[in-house]
Amino acid sequence: xxxxxxxxxxxxxxxxxxxxxxxxxxxxxxxxxxxxxxxxxxxxxxxxxxxxxxxxxxxxxxxxxxxxxxxxxxxxxxxxxxxxxxxxxxxxxxxxxxxxxxxxxxxxxxxxxxxxxxxxxxxxxxxxxxxxxxxxxxxxxxxxxxxxxxxxxxxxxxxxxxxxxxxxxxxxxxxxxxxxxxxxxxxxxxxxxxxxxxxxxxxxxxxxxxxxxxxxxxxxxxxxxxxxxxxxxxxxxxxxxxxxx
Ligand code: BTN
Numbered sequence: 066x067x068x069x070x071x072x073x074x075x076x077x078x079x080x081x082x083x084x085x086x087x088x089x090x091x092x093x094x095x096x097x098x099x100x101x102x103x104x105x106x107x108x109x110x111x112x113x114x115x116x117x118x119x120x121x122x123x124x125x126x127x128x129x130x131x132x133x134x135x136x137x138x139x140x141x142x143x144x145x146x147x148x149x150x151x152x153x154x155x156x157x158x159x160x161x162x163x164x165x166x167x168x169x170x171x172x173x174x175x176x177x178x179x180x181x182x183x184x185x186x187x188x189x190x191x192x193x194x195x196x197x198x199x200x201x202x203x204x205x206x207x208x209x210x211x212x213x214x215x216x217x218x219x220x221x222x223x224x225x226x227x228x229x230x231x232x233x234x235x236x237x238x239x240x241x242x243x244x245x246x247x248x249x250x251x252x253x254x255x256x257x258x259x260x261x262x263x264x265x266x267x268x269x270x271x272x273x274x275x276x277x278x279x280x281x282x283x284x285x286x287x288x289x290x291x292x293x294x295x296x297x298x299x300x301x302x303x304x305x306x307x308x309x310x
Contacts, residue, residue: 067097067131067132068098068236069100069232069235069236070129070228070235071096071099072099072100073100073102074100074102075103075225076102076103077103077104078104078105078107079101079103079107080108081106081197082101083128083181084108084110086099086101086128086130086195087183087185089101089130097131098129099129099131100127100128100129102125102224102225103127104121104126105121105126106119109126112167112179112181112300119199119204123201123203123204124199124203124204124224125178125198125200125202125227125228126197126199126224128197128198129195129196129235130194130195133184135243136189140182140184141284142246143196144285145285146242146249147168147198147235148164148180149249149253149256150234150235150238151180152164152256153234154227154230154231154234155214158218158220158222158227158230159217160217164253165257165258165259167285168180168182175210175212176211176212177200177211177212177213177217179198180197181197181198182195182197183195200224200227201213202214202221202227203215203221203222246283250281253281254280259278259305259307263275263276264276264277264305264306264307265305266304266305266306268302268303269301269302276289277289279295284297
């Protein structure tokens with residue numbers, strides 16, 4: 066089993082902690098479970114080719130490089146598990162966050178954190194996984210669509226304190242990560258926000274429609290009920306508009 070956080074590398078500035086982890090792996094000098102944390106990233110990366118920007122020292126940005134020991138068709142487990150653990154972790158800070166598919170963390174319709182997972186393959190096996198996380202801790206975001214732990218609780222925390230709690234939870238439930246697939250899938254679905262609610266969706270081509278999120282399929286695609294039929298969507302194919310409170 067991996068010990069998440071077996072090594073902790075703390076950096077003041079880096080291009081991207083995911084890149085730093087990938088370089089360590091390439092050089093053959095990465096220990097399983099290593100965490101690379103940075104105060105500031107000059108080229109932080111997000112999902113869908115977006116950038117990830119954060120004020121220096123205020124927020125948590127880190128990557129965990131670990132031997133995933135899963136086949137390619139099981140990689141969705143990592144995405145689901147990392148999001149479920151974030152939900153539990155934020156609850157330790159008094160925040161009732163929900164998962165916005167595929168694996169963003171939201172509070173009251175505002176984003177508090179995101180996850181970028183990158184894989185290195187060896188044939189059909191995932192050799193290394195890099196789990197990159199960005200969580201807004203002390204920042205007061207200008208954007209109405211973003212929030213932070215401070216904004217939600219009025220309390221400031223050291224980013225390292227948040228990381229320590231996350232690693233504790235991540236290490237403690239590896240039976241959920243590697244165990245019964247459907248139990249993990251169910252846990253993820255239970256954490257999904259806006260499930261069973263009528264929402265407005267937009268397809269890549271700009272076409273909008275109404276549907277109800279029912280969960281995810283075994284490949285991790287979003288399951289949306291549209292006019293009584295179930296439709297499956299991949300990460301790049303669909304966006305949905307959020308109700309904010
Ligand atoms: C997203 O919501 O789009 C995912 C954001 C992931 C950001 C983190 S910050 C630490 C790690 N390094 C990166 O370059 N990205 C991830």
